[in-house]
Amino acid sequence: MATGVKDGLAHRFSASRGEPASIHPALFALVGLLLAVVLIPFVYLIIRAFEKPLPEIAQLLLRGKTLEVLGTTTALLAMVVIVNIFLGTLIATGIHFVRMPRAHLLIVPAVLPLAIPSYVFTYTWLALIPSLSGVFAAAFILILTTLPYMLLAILVSLRRIDSGFIEVARTLGLTRTQIFFRVVLPQIRGSISAGALLSGLYVLSDFGAVSLLNVETLTVSIQNMFKSSYDRGAASVISLLLILASIIFISVDERIKDKKAKENVFKRLSTDDSRIKSASLKTLLISTLGIYVTLALFLPIYVLISRFIGNPNPLDISGLASAALSTVTVSALGALIALLFSAPLGFLIATHAGRFSRVSERIILIGHALPGVVIGLALVSLGSKLGPIYQSIFLLAFAYALLFLAKAVASMTFSLQLVPQVLKEVAATLGKSKTKVTTSVVIPIALPSIGLGTLLVFLTAMKELPATLMLRPTGMDTLATQIWSYAAINRFNDAAPYALLLVLIAAIPTFLLSLPWGDWESKADGTKTRVGSLM
């Protein structure tokens, strides 16, 4: 009977016009399991939060301090997101449209700051300006940290704009500004929103930078509450508030972004001829980019290197090596687990798009803003009851997967949607069942993009700190934990080599992420086309 009910449920959820195929019960169970796993931190929070009597919960939520923290968080969010939108659009559009030699390489230094964790950023800037503190300083640092997300998101869309639109607009006599606002902007609107979402959720969940700058955001407040009063109940209540904030954020993004992206299998994209030749724009672009890269990349690295060189203590090579190895191993494992977890949902979305898959996707996205400390404690609570798994590399990798699952899923759905609908239809008419269509057409085409998403999770996991501290095997250090432990006793010179090594290693996946995927192919008749789209 259970089978029947589940089949019935699956059938109801998947019924859409003309598609009576039902979801295979195994897939349904897998995705259900995935959702259950994702919900572990929420369950933890709710249990802890409701250990408190309701009036106390209400008082916690409504007291002045909470409102103040909310205000600070909102102000910070607003500043970072707005500046990112403005700067990101400016720089990305410039890189894409302004004629410059090696224009596509410009994106690399602009995105490399992703390799630097926000706490390392803040340490280096504090070294330069010791009095740095407050909301504006935090906004400054977070803008530097999150701008690459915005740039990457917008560039993806820009690269898919059919240059035909722009050429037509030009022949119709529109000025560049008009073309930008009427032709380009509508097509990148969804990406801007996606970039804003990524930046915003990052700001919500960041702890390192804001705490060092004495700004109390929701996450800092939660962490302080865990630490100071050991009142996990109160901290959990505030965590639920954090989740509410991210739900709101995600809903706004849902409204803004395009539902159906324009699908073109082959189309003429910007060739060099259609780039704008303008000395003044070139100068503007180079100077803006230059300022950003200096502030976000060169200065921090300069500080790290000078600290490293000025360190009288000898270098602990074996410590560095083992920390690096641990970092890479457990982050790679975490990325793989995230991929494995997001695969069933991705498969579901590609094959049986419908209410169930949409709901599942939303549930997973909400976890995006959960701070590491919450996931860490939830897994401590659960994991300590599970014997040898506790404080094992596996559990830590699992924590990473949970923490960054939202990123993996978002990137997977994006990659899958890149596959044009018409290819799926043709495959169906050629005799492939829905599942076969997914395996023989959708997945192979989406695979490179999925790979990049996994790379993003890998990169983010390397920088993670709070959950790592709690869940790592006793005696194992990652580069991040070493940086933290030296910085905690003010040994910045000793922390520097670890920070440098982390940045160096993280630069590799970052570099890969920044490349303009989707190579130009020359056709026999000389025009260039791109096949599908890889990113």
Next chain:
Amino acid sequence: MKKSLKALVVATAAVIAASLMTGCSSSEEQVANATELTVYSGRSEEFIAPFFAEWEQSAGIKLNVRYGDSAELAAQILEEGANSPADLFLSQDAGSLGAVAKADLFIELPNDVAESIPATYVAANRNWVGVTGRARVFAYNPDLLKVLPTSVTELGNAAYKGKLGIAPSNASFQAFVTALINAQGADFAQKWLEGLKANDVRIYPKNSAIVEAIDKKEISIGLVNHYYIWEVSEGLGREINVKNGFFKSGDLGNMINVSGAGVLTSSKKYAAAQELINFLTSQKTQDQFVAQTHEYSLIDGAKAPAGLPVLTDIGAPSVDLNALKDIQKTQDLLVKVGLL
């Protein structure tokens, strides 16, 4: 095929649920000859690792040490509860120890463990013992400050306008304010804090920053722990022009906090853990603490760190260290006054 898959899923779920419900119960059986011991250490690796190494050698027991922030480790222990893999928790402040004690996760230590530590620095029912002393002092620049304050309550006076530095986000400062609230009441503490604020007190993120600022003559006086002048000097690699000073005897500004240790109830190696505590509280190790980390030894009659009065001569107020665990109300007060 489908049916057996479903059965497998249900069975797995049942196993997980069952283990969640019951958890592994902490065993009462003690391991006779432990070969390994797990320590959660809020003291940083840099300072404490050599001591651990020494004990490992002499006791022949391997130490698995988990380093972290004292408060975060305490929160983790509270979450782990009876399933904690830790045998010993070495904390940097009494507040964390009190929180774990309150949750009944420490065992009562027999009287012969850490007998050298005076009762003042031991929890009431011997849940945890102090290991080193960390005195609150005022650090000052002798070139700038000629007349030294005698009470922490003077710091709101005009003489210190714009010249005092504090680190309100620091756990030791908050512990001090908590002690102030416990001793004199929340109103008193609030008035004192408001007085500082009105007196242009300078805020720093860390104690070391305060000491550096004193050395640079940005400020002339700051409220820190006694060992920071050494920590900063060693970090900078040079001498600094900062000295430690104590308030008059009995003044709350002279509060002594402790780093301490306790044995977890979840441990199966009480004997070995207690051995470690004995080592840490032995005369020899205590003297080394004084020499290397410049903390105070808690043993009666022990030598003080260079240039400082002996522990019993500081004139510390009597403070119930157990009561320092609730910093939430202190933080709220600091926020209310606008210092956090």
Next chain:
Amino acid sequence: MTSLDVSHLSVNFGDRTVINDLSFTLQAGEIASLLGPSGCGKTTLLRAIAGLLQPREGTIRLGTQLVGLSSVVLPPNKRRTGYVPQQGALFPHLNVAQNIAFGLSKKEFSQAEITKTISEMLALIGMPGYENQMPTELSGGQQTRVALARALAIKPKMVLLDEPFSALDAELRNELRSEVVALLRAQGTTAILVTHDREEALVSSDKVVLMRDGKIAQYGSPEEVYESPISPSVAVSTGDALVLSAHQAKDGSTSYALATLSAPTGAVSTNNGYVVIRPEEISVSKSSAAGVAGTLIQLDYYGHDAMLVVKLSDSSEIIRARVAGPMDFAVGDLVKVEHRGPIRFFANA
């Protein structure tokens, strides 16, 4: 190959009716064009036949198999139709051989059979040796050909082509079109070709299905729809047409700008309406005595013929005439125009 029977088909998108009670049949081996303006529903009809969407009402039968009924829909992978969408849509991650063989299941065919089919198909489309090329390396026309080969490889019951030549330039388009049509005929394939190009519809098919607003306006052989359109709007859809207001008198004569013809039409009452004339049915001469006088105001030279625009002296009507051969006309000439063709009179509704 199979026949197609569409009966009372209705398709909705939300509450918008895109296809409304549409019926037509196609014999096995026939090629039909779906002709009509954008938005008339022709692509929707094609997709319904392919099984890519579900009709609200009506039935679709491929041969003897009922594939589409509003309550039950046979999914597209079970219908064995060969669908060639706009722009070919080759799988970018597979080479030409893999694209062509995509629909051939390894369970039903041996590797040898598959390889043989691939070479046969490549020979058929005139691209032997292209097995290992990737789709990005092919030109637009080559991609369309491979897409067709891919559809034919599965020996489909019917081939459905959605404006497959629209992306190509004119010269290539004509060449490719005649190749494809020849190929389809040689294989005896039943096929439906969606197009918005009138000439393409007339030249490629056995049957032209004119669609307008989700319904069939006229359906018949190319000659039928061209020479005997059932309404002036159909006439305009199938070719250049001259629509002149006309009057039918009691005595049976029809008068319009170019003539008054007394040939009995069998009408018993007077009627106002329109006469539809094809431009090639008008002769223009500088020297003839017969005909209506007018002035040549425009000359559009197409190479193979020319379109002359003449303004009649009396009625100021604009007449367009198609003439072939060497041009001895120039703008401003005084000419005589004569109608040499059937009278197609349509009374006002």
